[in-house]
Amino acid sequence: MDAPDKPAGPLIRFENVGLRYGAGAEVLRDISFDLRAGDMVFLTGPSGAGKSSLLKLMYLALRPSRGLVRLFGQDVSTLPRPALAELRRRIGVVFQDFRLLDHLSTFENVALPLLVRGEQLKNYRQDVLELLEWVGLGGRIHARPSVLSGGEQQRAAIARAIVSRPEVLLADEPTGNVDPALARRLMRLFMELNRMGATVVIATHDPEIIRATPGATVMHLNRGFLQFHASEDGLPLQEAPE
Amino acid sequence: MTPPPNTEDALPSAAHMRRNLLPRMHAPMRTFMVAVLTMVWLAALAAGALLLLRQAIGVWTEGVVAEATAQVLPLDGERAEQTLARARRVADALAGQPGVRETRVLSPAEGRALLEPWLGDSGLALNLPMPVLIAVRLDPRGPARIEDLRRVLKERRFANVMLDSHGRWVRELSDLASTSLLLGAGVLVLLLLALVVLVTHAARSALEANRGVIEVLHLIGAQDRFIARQVELHFLRGAFLAASAGIGLAWLTFALLAFLAPAVGIRESIREVFFGFGEQTLQAYLIWLLIIVITTLVSLTAARISATRILASMFHENG
Numbered sequence: 001m002d003a004p005d006k007p008a009g010p011l012i013r014f015e016n017v018g019l020r021y022g023a024g025a026e027v028l029r030d031i032s033f034d035l036r037a038g039d040m041v042f043l044t045g046p047s048g049a050g051k052s053s054l055l056k057l058m059y060l061a062l063r064p065s066r067g068l069v070r071l072f073g074q075d076v077s078t079l080p081r082p083a084l085a086e087l088r089r090r091i092g093v094v095f096q097d098f099r100l101l102d103h104l105s106t107f108e109n110v111a112l113p114l115l116v117r118g119e120q121l122k123n124y125r126q127d128v129l130e131l132l133e134w135v136g137l138g139g140r141i142h143a144r145p146s147v148l149s150g151g152e153q154q155r156a157a158i159a160r161a162i163v164s165r166p167e168v169l170l171a172d173e174p175t176g177n178v179d180p181a182l183a184r185r186l187m188r189l190f191m192e193l194n195r196m197g198a199t200v201v202i203a204t205h206d207p208e209i210i211r212a213t214p215g216a217t218v219m220h221l222n223r224g225f226l227q228f229h230a231s232e233d234g235l236p237l238q239e240a241p242e
Numbered sequence: 243m244t245p246p247p248n249t250e251d252a253l254p255s256a257a258h259m260r261r262n263l264l265p266r267m268h269a270p271m272r273t274f275m276v277a278v279l280t281m282v283w284l285a286a287l288a289a290g291a292l293l294l295l296r297q298a299i300g301v302w303t304e305g306v307v308a309e310a311t312a313q314v315l316p317l318d319g320e321r322a323e324q325t326l327a328r329a330r331r332v333a334d335a336l337a338g339q340p341g342v343r344e345t346r347v348l349s350p351a352e353g354r355a356l357l358e359p360w361l362g363d364s365g366l367a368l369n370l371p372m373p374v375l376i377a378v379r380l381d382p383r384g385p386a387r388i389e390d391l392r393r394v395l396k397e398r399r400f401a402n403v404m405l406d407s408h409g410r411w412v413r414e415l416s417d418l419a420s421t422s423l424l425l426g427a428g429v430l431v432l433l434l435l436a437l438v439v440l441v442t443h444a445a446r447s448a449l450e451a452n453r454g455v456i457e458v459l460h461l462i463g464a465q466d467r468f469i470a471r472q473v474e475l476h477f478l479r480g481a482f483l484a485a486s487a488g489i490g491l492a493w494l495t496f497a498l499l500a501f502l503a504p505a506v507g508i509r510e511s512i513r514e515v516f517f518g519f520g521e522q523t524l525q526a527y528l529i530w531l532l533i534i535v536i537t538t539l540v541s542l543t544a545a546r547i548s549a550t551r552i553l554a555s556m557f558h559e560n561g
């Protein structure tokens with residue numbers, strides 16, 4: 001990960017980060033890592049290990065209970081709110097539960113990140129349509145998310161995450177609801193974005209797609225701790241769940 | 243998977259998309275709008291009733307102020323015709339005074355009819371020496387003072403004439419009027435307070451139901467200010483529409499009453515106050531407009547405060 005040939009400092013740096021919800025036990029303990037521009041990372045671990053929680057810290061939905069989170073070279077605990085919103089714009093997120101807005105059409109959902117930053121519709125209308133076409137939703141642009149199939153919702157969520165060409169893409173189980181063929185297609189999309197310079201973090205249970213992605217790093221979460229592997233090694237043996 | 247050729251034309255405009263960032267018509271928003279509509283309707287009715295009351299009081303007091311009564315009492319041994327003749331002379335004397343419009347000597351039958359409630363319908367009344375009554379209509383714009391009229395009667399040496407200004411009535415009536423106006427104003431103020439509380443609460447619940455939408459906007463990079471602005475516009479539109487509908491309903495209510503109210507007087511008052519061309523009508527509509535403005539501002543403020551609170555809870559110290 002700390003590839004010396006990449007000039008800039010880390011895009012994402014975690015130092016001794018701990019997270020607890022309310023007064024509960026720590027879900028994440030002493031998490032430290034650096035992600036650089038162009039990294040391709042899989043985040044794995046048993047259900048409930050804290051994958052989604054770690055991603056939430058990265059996309060600034062949660063503050064760590066302790067430790068330091070730096071995004072794009074800035075300590076997020078000291079930034080004013082408008083600056084935090086600017087950072088969020090540089091990160092695309094595929095939520096595990098999609099979080100598409102049910103009162104908007106597929107087109108509107110996917111265009112939303114561009115709309116909220118005040119861009120002119122005429123400048124991105126074509127891009128959005130092409131992206132929808134590309135993820136296979138060209139015929140569903142007027143449909144509400146509630147009438148889309150699980151896989152279609154998944155693809156709409158992915159399209160929304162990448163429509164603004166983010167520097168960092170965080171995807172929580174992005175292939176969980178699609179057939180293997182589409183999963184491979186989506187993975188090719190993620191790898192393409194990665195080749196163009198985006199840092200991509202994918203939380204997944206699927207050893208198949210990890211093995212099919214050489215050169216990636218695997219961050220394995222278990223009981224709140226983090227271990228690192230190369231994707232070619234496949235997944236470490238799953239520890240018996242508690 | 244090629245989209246039909248007209249797909250793009252059917253795409254929403256940017257303005258349309260911004261207008262619809264928060265769901266327009268979901269249940270909590272409908273509840274909010276119904277709350278606004280109902281409260282505005284009630285407040286508009288109360289304000290209207292207050293205006294009607296004021297107008298009615300104006301009419302009564304004017305009528306009473308603009309009238310006085312003279313009683314010409316029979317002298318000892320005077321016959322009824324003589325009393326009547328004396329009353330005519332009194333009436334003529336009064337009619338010439340400034341501030342008096344006209345005087346009219348009531349016939350004995352009219353006088354008896356007026357006294358009947360006190361004396362009863364018995365034939366006995368016919369044998370009593372009856373005073374002759376003179377109705378004195380004063381100029382409502384500058385009524386003659388009763389003391390001046392009394393002096394005139396004294397100067398001309400009319401005996402046994404009593405002049406009554408209805409002053410006690412006027413005082414009591416104006417007491418009653420100010421009490422009822424005060425009461426009406428109190429009801430209106432209470433209604434407006436209830437409106438503020440209810441509308442604030444409904445706006446807050448409607449927004450709370452949209453917390454998920456706000457969170458998504460927040461996470462995909464919307465600035466707090468942008469979100470607050472959308473929320474404000476959303477509630478501005480909703481509150482203004484619902485409040486206008488409430489006023490429309492109040493207007494319709496009075497329009498119906500203008501035809502269906504049981505008393506002619508009320509029907510006429512309603513027509514004059516709400517459907518006339520005078521100052522009162524202007525006032526009524528201004529007050530209604532004010533209710534719309536107040537309600538919209540209250541909704542806007544409540545929504546803004548709730549939105550700020552919801553946003554502050556995101557990326558907060560405690561997760």
Ligand SMILES: Nc1ncnc2c1ncn2[C@@H]1O[C@H](COP(=O)(O)OP(=O)(O)OP(=O)(O)O)[C@@H](O)[C@H]1O
Pocket residue numbers: 021027045046047048049050051052053054096
């Ligand atoms: N909002 C929350 N409040 C309290 N506890 C939570 C909350 N979200 C997650 N947790 C707890 O934190 C732990 C980690 O959850 P998380 O969703 O991060 O796991 P995960 O690795 O993404 O699981 P999965 O593979 O099932 O998606 C779990 O024990 C979960 O119960």
Ligand SMILES: [Mg+2]
Pocket residue numbers: 051052053096172
């Ligand atoms: Mg998860």
